[in-house]
Amino acid sequence: MENPELASLISELSTSADDASDLVKGLLQASINAGLQAEMDAHLGYGHADRKAKARLETAQESNHRNGSYTKTVDSGYGRLEVTMPRDRAGTFTPQMVPKGSRRLTELDDMIISLYAGGMTVRDIQHHLATTLGVDMSPDTISTITDAVLDEVMLWQNRQ
Structure with missing residues (x-):
């Protein structure tokens, strides 16, 4: 409606x-x-x-x-x-x-994890966030977020 x-x-x-x-x-x-x-x-x-x-x-x-x-x-x-x-x-x-x-709001963490799972590097994610959202995030912060779910990301990337 x-x-x-x-x-x-x-x-x-x-x-x-x-x-x-x-x-x-x-x-x-x-x-x-x-x-x-x-x-x-x-x-x-x-x-x-x-x-x-x-x-x-x-x-x-x-x-x-x-x-x-x-x-x-x-x-x-x-x-x-x-x-x-x-x-x-x-x-x-x-x-x-x-x-x-x-x-950070959890939606941003979810986006970072999704980009990382899709094969982007930490520097690629940093550049993507800066150009699309105007969010300047350090590579260390991005690594901390991705390390928290690294096992799940590896399973997802290696799926058949």
Whole structure:
């Protein structure tokens, strides 16, 4: 089922392939940020503006509150994204969409593994990521990703 309003908005905003890519990148960034906020809501047990639920939780137990956020740059299949990572006062929030310590979304790791399994060298993959996605990744990082699944890649390459 086609949405004519969405189609007209996309045609207004995107006049070239770069504009369409920027649109998708912006939508991905917005959806990740919204997902992280939803994860924080679930972790705390109340929504951002839900004062009644917050008050109930404060009277029932020791409360945990939002404690601002910080910006994190992650590499994705659409280039670099700036995501807003929420924090809580107790420091117990562990996001699932963008795990702590990660600098890449799993889709980029999957792409690297696929290219490596297809026979590309680490330097070829580095060049491909830089030219197509604008992601500058060191050969060491690419090697670390491919080494993690090297056995499966070898089986796939040597299949009959």
